[in-house]
Amino acid sequence: MSIDHLSRPGRSPGSTTFYNQRGVAVTDQWLVVGGRRFQIAELDHFERARGPMSSPVRAALLIGVAELVVVAPVAFVFSTPAAWAIAALTAAAALGGMMFAGQRWPASFQMWADYRSRPTLLFETGNEQEFGQVSRALIRAIERGRRSPHR
Known part of the structure; x- marks a missing residue:
């Protein structure tokens, strides 16, 4: 996606592009994500966060807790080496299932800001590297906007 269409008519001569890949563009004036445009000057209280736990991870956690709730009392009641071995293996x-699910379906990375005085999800991805690149670009754009005399 090219950002030439953002503000070609009336585009300021010193405009800087900080990031422009995979449908996301960050300039000193605009953040464009999947066709949605946010004016940099109207972003306040920028925050980076992790999204909610994914459904597969939640399910693995629930199953793991349920297994332990059933197996632990059995191990205590019988208190034999075999019962403790089964409890430990369970x-x-x-734990292995929860760790696998957490690696396979991690929580997303999110960028939030108040846009026109409303909390707004600006960008979300599961790719940590892309998240880092976009967030650094947006931070640079916001900082440049604060230093600009005509904000």
Whole structure:
């Protein structure tokens, strides 16, 4: 996606592009994400966050807790080496399932700001590298806007 269409008519001569890849563009005047445009000068209280836990991770956590709730009392009641071994293996399997789900379906990375005085999700991705690049570009754009005398 090219950002030439953003403000070609009346585009200021010193406009700087900080990032322009995969449908996301950050200039000193605009943040464009998937066709949505946000004016940099109208962004306040910029924050980076992690999204909610994904459904598969939540399910793995719930299953793991349910397994432990069933197996732990059995191990305490029978208190034999075999019962403790089964409890330990069940705990290891539950932990492994949760770790696998967390790696496979991690929480998304999000950028939020008040845009025109409303909390707004500006950008969200599961790609940590892309998130870092876009957030650094947006921080540079916001900082440049604050230093600009005509803000």
